[in-house]
Amino acid sequence: MATIDLIVLGIVKKEPLSAYDIQKLVEYRNISRWVKISTPSIYKKVIQLEKKGYIRSTMVKEGNMAEKAVYSLTEAGEQEFKTLMLGISTQPINIFLDFNAVMVNLDNLPPETQKICLENIASGIKTLKTNLEQNITEKTSNPQIPETAKAVLHQQYLLAQSIETWLASVKTNLIITTAPSQNDSI
Numbered sequence: 001m002a003t004i005d006l007i008v009l010g011i012v013k014k015e016p017l018s019a020y021d022i023q024k025l026v027e028y029r030n031i032s033r034w035v036k037i038s039t040p041s042i043y044k045k046v047i048q049l050e051k052k053g054y055i056r057s058t059m060v061k062e063g064n065m066a067e068k069a070v071y072s073l074t075e076a077g078e079q080e081f082k083t084l085m086l087g088i089s090t091q092p093i094n095i096f097l098d099f100n101a102v103m104v105n106l107d108n109l110p111p112e113t114q115k116i117c118l119e120n121i122a123s124g125i126k127t128l129k130t131n132l133e134q135n136i137t138e139k140t141s142n143p144q145i146p147e148t149a150k151a152v153l154h155q156q157y158l159l160a161q162s163i164e165t166w167l168a169s170v171k172t173n174l175i176i177t178t179a180p181s182q183n184d185s186i
Contacts, residue, residue, distance in 0.1 A: 016072035
């Protein structure tokens with residue numbers, strides 16, 4: 001997947017790192033919250049990128065620790081990084097939200113179950129906002145976090161706020177459309 005390639009190449013472009021350190025950085029920066037990337041995919045991707053000649057490994061031994069492979073970007077990797085940046089930046093913007101699969105099927109459920117689903121999604125958005133607020137607070141004053149990464153955190157927070165507002169309107173419309181009308185009681 002080109003996105004994972006870009007994430008790994010971008011991290012290694014800044015500084016040579018082991019696959020473990022790349023994975024820890026992805027974790028620390030919460031990249032997996034806004035890009036589908038898992039720990040196993042990082043390790044697999046490092047191997048693939050090395051086979052393609054985009055990164056090279058150097059074995060390093062630190063103190064009593066076991067030897068580990070540290071990866072750095074090659075000239076071909078620099079070119080691939082640039083190609084991916086330009087290519088992905090020209091693609092249409094798609095926002096995939098897994099809960100939309102629930103939303104398009106809500107009307108297939110009785111009103112009470114619909115409300116439960118909406119409450120579950122609202123709870124998930126609330127948790128997301130709380131996590132983002134915590135990350136923004138922790139990382140805003142950290143000079144090691146690039147401004148562009150901070151911008152993504154703010155983008156995700158604004159998106160969470162928008163989804164929260166949208167959910168409130170969906171709930172209101174759901175209540176209006178599922179409320180018994182006066183004709184139903186006659």
